[in-house]
Amino acid sequence: NAGVTQTPKFRILKIGQSMTLQCAQDMNHNYMYWYRQDPGMGLKLIYYSVGAGITDKGEVPNGYNVSRSTTEDFPLRLELAAPSQTSVYFCASLGRSNQPQHFGDGTRLSIL
Amino acid sequence: SQKIEQNSEALNIQEGKTATLTCNYTNYSPAYLQWYRQDPGRGPVFLLLIRENEKEKRKERLKVTFDTTLKQSLFHITASQPADSATYLCAPIYMDSNYQLIWGAGTKLIIKP
Numbered sequence: 001n002a003g004v005t006q007t008p009k010f011r012i013l014k015i016g017q018s019m020t021l022q023c024a025q026d027m028n029h030n031y032m033y034w035y036r037q038d039p040g041m042g043l044k045l046i047y048y049s050v051g052a053g054i055t056d057k058g059e060v061p062n063g064y065n066v067s068r069s070t071t072e073d074f075p076l077r078l079e080l081a082a083p084s085q086t087s088v089y090f091c092a093s094l095g096r097s098n099q100p101q102h103f104g105d106g107t108r109l110s111i112l
Numbered sequence: 113s114q115k116i117e118q119n120s121e122a123l124n125i126q127e128g129k130t131a132t133l134t135c136n137y138t139n140y141s142p143a144y145l146q147w148y149r150q151d152p153g154r155g156p157v158f159l160l161l162i163r164e165n166e167k168e169k170r171k172e173r174l175k176v177t178f179d180t181t182l183k184q185s186l187f188h189i190t191a192s193q194p195a196d197s198a199t200y201l202c203a204p205i206y207m208d209s210n211y212q213l214i215w216g217a218g219t220k221l222i223i224k225p
Binding site: 004035040042043044045048058090098100101102103104105106 | 116120146153154156157163201203205212215216217218
């Protein structure tokens with residue numbers, strides 16, 4: 001059972017570079033989420049999607065973009081990376097509202 | 113806006129004792145409340161869900177309570193073991209939230225042998 005798969009696991013970027021964090025799920029879930037987690041802090045929602053072709057901003061969307069062309073994939077794009085974007089990024093999926101979210105193992109991103 | 117408060121200080125418990133973690137929320141009660149476990153370097157893993165109209169939910173050594181008067185959920189681990197050491201997150205679900213969860217910062221639990 002693959003569940004939610006995130007790639008890469010680790011990445012170091014220079015300031016101003018761009019990259020895409022990949023997220024794929026094989027559970028046919030409609031809802032998908034991107035979070036960032038800073039040390040000692042809770043999960044902050046960046047973007048979410050309620051189905052293919054539909055995305056919306058979360059609490060901290062600035063500096064990020066997403067797309068959802070298929071049910072399975074929900075990539076997160078960082079444009080012009082900044083040191084404030086150093087964090088651990090988690091992708092999650094959800095089937096129905098009263099069911100648990102399923103998380104990937106995260107991408108640890110450092111911007112230097 | 114809704115806020116979730118969990119004890120930010122680590123909780124140290126002797127092996128075999130019961131660990132109790134607290135989750136407080138503001139404003140109105142959520143329809144559901146979930147508890148997750150997070151190990152270092154890993155994503156959160158779901159443990160239990162309790163509904164607004166349920167007082168208590170159990171799963172093996174785990175128990176969750178939901179008190180809408182106190183605006184609080186308690187998470188208990190009985191007969192605690194060192195393997196229970198992790199960070200525990202609570203996440204209320206509000207029906208008007210478009211399936212967004214609001215997450216507490218989590219409480220780090222340390223079970224000492």
